[in-house]
Amino acid sequence: SQKIEQNSEALNIQEGKTATLTCNYTNYSPAYLQWYRQDPGRGPVFLLLIRENEKEKRKERLKVTFDTTLKQSLFHITASQPADSATYLCAHQAGTALIFGKGTTLSVSS
Amino acid sequence: GAGVSQSPSNKVTEKGKDVELRCDPISGHTALYWYRQRLGQGLEFLIYFQGNSAPDKSGLPSDRFSAERTGESVSTLTIQRTQQEDSAVYLCASSFGTSADTQYFGPGTRLTVL
Numbered sequence: 001s002q003k004i005e006q007n008s009e010a011l012n013i014q015e016g017k018t019a020t021l022t023c024n025y026t027n028y029s030p031a032y033l034q035w036y037r038q039d040p041g042r043g044p045v046f047l048l049l050i051r052e053n054e055k056e057k058r059k060e061r062l063k064v065t066f067d068t069t070l071k072q073s074l075f076h077i078t079a080s081q082p083a084d085s086a087t088y089l090c091a092h093q094a095g096t097a098l099i100f101g102k103g104t105t106l107s108v109s110s
Numbered sequence: 111g112a113g114v115s116q117s118p119s120n121k122v123t124e125k126g127k128d129v130e131l132r133c134d135p136i137s138g139h140t141a142l143y144w145y146r147q148r149l150g151q152g153l154e155f156l157i158y159f160q161g162n163s164a165p166d167k168s169g170l171p172s173d174r175f176s177a178e179r180t181g182e183s184v185s186t187l188t189i190q191r192t193q194q195e196d197s198a199v200y201l202c203a204s205s206f207g208t209s210a211d212t213q214y215f216g217p218g219t220r221l222t223v224l
Contacts, residue, residue, distance in 0.1 A: 042218075046214070097158060099155065101152055
């Protein structure tokens with residue numbers, strides 16, 4: 001069955017460092033992957049979408065890569081800030097639904 | 111309103127009771143989704159509405175769960191004879207058209223079944 005996994009449940013880093021989150025998929029080849037941010041008590045908020053023919057996508061301090069050979073997407077936040085602390089979810093399309101990973105909770109300490 | 115709204119924000123019910131959860135999508139969004147998020151888990155797809163097409167109910171976990179949508183507006187998710195394992199946050203999302211479009215999520219309804 002199609003699986004999407006975010007291996008790290010939690011990531012703790014210091015302010016100013018680059019955070020790197022991993023999303024791996026197995027048994028399928030998604031046409032694109034999406035990344036969302038979720039704060040406690042709120043619904044997810046869309047951040048970036050990267051297509052299989054795109055190696056990299058950037059938005060301000062965010063960068064997403066898509067490696068179809070490794071079956072992996074990496075999500076980077078450069079110059080991280082405490083306000084970046086949240087849970088980050090990757091998702092892929094399966095039929096009509098988005099299938100989400102369990103998320104990685106990022107904590108940025110000052 | 112600018113975003114997706116859901117009501118109630120919190121619902122506590124007793125096992126065996128029926129509950130109705132409401133979602134108001136963004137105006138003009140033809141697609142509407144319901145997800146369930148258990149504590150510490152990822153989002154679990156429940157059901158998808160697209161315009162006047164038949165809904166995709168493939169994610170509904172049992173026949174106790176049902177959902178309706180009136181045209182391209184409000185949707186209600188109904189859980190009959192609630193069980194403790196139904197306790198979760200129920201999230202609604204809407205998008206402009208196809209499932210490939212960005213989904214905009216509401217704040218969710220936290221359901222607690224005692």
